[in-house]
Amino acid sequence: xxxxxxxxxxxxxxxxxxxxxxxxxxxxxxxxxxxxxxxxxxxxxxxxxxxxxxxxxxxxxxxxxxxxxxxxxxxxxxxxxxxxxxxxxxxxxxxxxxxxxxxxxxxxxxxxxxxxxxxxxxxxxxxxxxxxxxxxxxxxxxxxxxxxxxxxxxxxxxxxxxxxxxxxxxxxxxxxxxxxxxxxxxxxxxxxxxxxxxxxxxxxxxxxxxxxxxxxxxxxxxxxxxxxxxxxxxxxxxxxxxxxxxxxxxxxxxxxxxxxxxxxxxxxxxxxxxxxxxxxxxxxxxxxxxxxxxxxxxxxxxxxxxxxxxxxxxxxxxxxxxxxxxxxxxxxxxxxxxxxxxxxxxxxxxxxxxxxxxxxxxxxxxxxxxxxxxxxxxxxxxxxxxxxxxxxxxxxxxxxxxxxxxxxxxxxxxxxxxxxxxxxxxxxxxxxxxxxxxxxxxxxxxxxxxxxxxxxxxxxxxxxxxxxx
Amino acid sequence: xxxxxxxxxxxxxxxxxxxxxxxxxxxxxxxxxxxxxxxxxxxxxxxxxxxxxxxxxxxxxxxxxxxxxxxxxxxxxxxx
Numbered sequence: 001x002x003x004x005x006x007x008x009x010x011x012x013x014x015x016x017x018x019x020x021x022x023x024x025x026x027x028x029x030x031x032x033x034x035x036x037x038x039x040x041x042x043x044x045x046x047x048x049x050x051x052x053x054x055x056x057x058x059x060x061x062x063x064x065x066x067x068x069x070x071x072x073x074x075x076x077x078x079x080x081x082x083x084x085x086x087x088x089x090x091x092x093x094x095x096x097x098x099x100x101x102x103x104x105x106x107x108x109x110x111x112x113x114x115x116x117x118x119x120x121x122x123x124x125x126x127x128x129x130x131x132x133x134x135x136x137x138x139x140x141x142x143x144x145x146x147x148x149x150x151x152x153x154x155x156x157x158x159x160x161x162x163x164x165x166x167x168x169x170x171x172x173x174x175x176x177x178x179x180x181x182x183x184x185x186x187x188x189x190x191x192x193x194x195x196x197x198x199x200x201x202x203x204x205x206x207x208x209x210x211x212x213x214x215x216x217x218x219x220x221x222x223x224x225x226x227x228x229x230x231x232x233x234x235x236x237x238x239x240x241x242x243x244x245x246x247x248x249x250x251x252x253x254x255x256x257x258x259x260x261x262x263x264x265x266x267x268x269x270x271x272x273x274x275x276x277x278x279x280x281x282x283x284x285x286x287x288x289x290x291x292x293x294x295x296x297x298x299x300x301x302x303x304x305x306x307x308x309x310x311x312x313x314x315x316x317x318x319x320x321x322x323x324x325x326x327x328x329x330x331x332x333x334x335x336x337x338x339x340x341x342x343x344x345x346x347x348x349x350x351x352x353x354x355x356x357x358x359x360x361x362x363x364x365x366x367x368x369x370x371x372x373x374x375x376x377x378x379x380x381x382x383x384x385x386x387x388x389x390x391x392x393x394x395x396x397x398x399x400x401x402x403x404x405x406x407x408x409x410x411x412x413x414x415x416x417x418x419x420x421x422x423x424x425x426x427x428x429x430x431x432x433x434x435x436x437x438x439x440x441x442x443x444x445x446x447x448x449x450x451x452x453x454x455x456x457x458x459x460x461x462x463x464x465x466x467x468x469x
Numbered sequence: 470x471x472x473x474x475x476x477x478x479x480x481x482x483x484x485x486x487x488x489x490x491x492x493x494x495x496x497x498x499x500x501x502x503x504x505x506x507x508x509x510x511x512x513x514x515x516x517x518x519x520x521x522x523x524x525x526x527x528x529x530x531x532x533x534x535x536x537x538x539x540x541x542x543x544x545x546x547x548x549x
Contacts, residue, residue: 212528438483
């Protein structure tokens, strides 16, 4: 498909795709883009900041798509964030409009309904709140999931459009496809599934129950899903609930991103896909690159099973000669972070995204992740800042001799020197604040925490002692 | 320990909740702690403590505390 590279917006591309339509699986109703079109311009408001607390319901999707038509700056957030944390974010950023079906009333905001003959959405508006917004700023996403962190990745119209175009270049998306929105919209990978399918005129299925419901699998057969997207933990679930034991004849391809999937599970899926004529795309990316950076062509996966592949179209990967850090450049590189309202007024032109991942390249040009530069762990597809966790545990629970590290992107290890550490209490606090499940937290007692020559915590030694125990 | 108590412990250990939160109403996704990720850990814990291997199809059947008992019943774990 020849997608315009002119100054048309992502929404223009979606509207120009002929067949794009949406199924609400919760009541088995199908809508065209026109049928979900709302008189959004009736809200007279200069370009403003808008918070959308979304799930994968039709209402969330409709609200997002209608706002994508406007020039406003959209912030996508999970609707499962605790109300207190939502209020903190709103105090920090003062959005002019809030979409949140979890709250019927929001203090200082006036509710306004928008409807057509098919649908009705509710927005909360405060026209007094004004923001200074850089011209490039279009969309903001969090990297931390549901913790309500005020740090956002700033993305432009060009970022989201170009990434959707690059993704359509390698994924075999066609207008006859039926694609489930089984990942959250506020998650860059989930959003990229929507964007890349919508510009190609596919059928997009929202309002789905989660993958551990029998109904999800019933819908897969009834609607004949042609693809599924998943982070490593979803693939582990698929494997455990018997996905590989059954045929799924409607599937054309499946994609995996959001961290490293264990090699044995990846191989099992690859073998299943080869036997069943399904293409298996293993991909790599970051929210700072709008979503996608690289992918492994399915035909190469068996040979390059641990690789993150090669860069997407219009993207370029290099490796820093001094540090081995993976550097990415392309039209999907973000414009810096926002940590407070004032940051919305600026846009950084970042030539080279420093991913924080360490990489190697083989003789065929394929890239491999070999480690991590920053103190970051990925747990269940979400990025976790280990220094932040360490600081939280130290201050809130008043524990000093303690260090946190990530082990193989599987769990977080809390190394400590407290003989009577209240593990259950600590796990509860970690779930409450960071939404990290207790089963993903391990403890290890040290008489003295290993230190480096410079008296800094020696995380490498902690990790190897733990793994060898 | 009774099987009831063992199952209760599996829930409180994995979901990090108090035993008082366990009742007939406790369902998958009815509390934030019982999400899809903890569901899989919960199944693993139940398999460990009752020494059973839960069939893949049965995992989707465990949608409440009561369901867990019913499913375990098929594996010869008695809750009377």
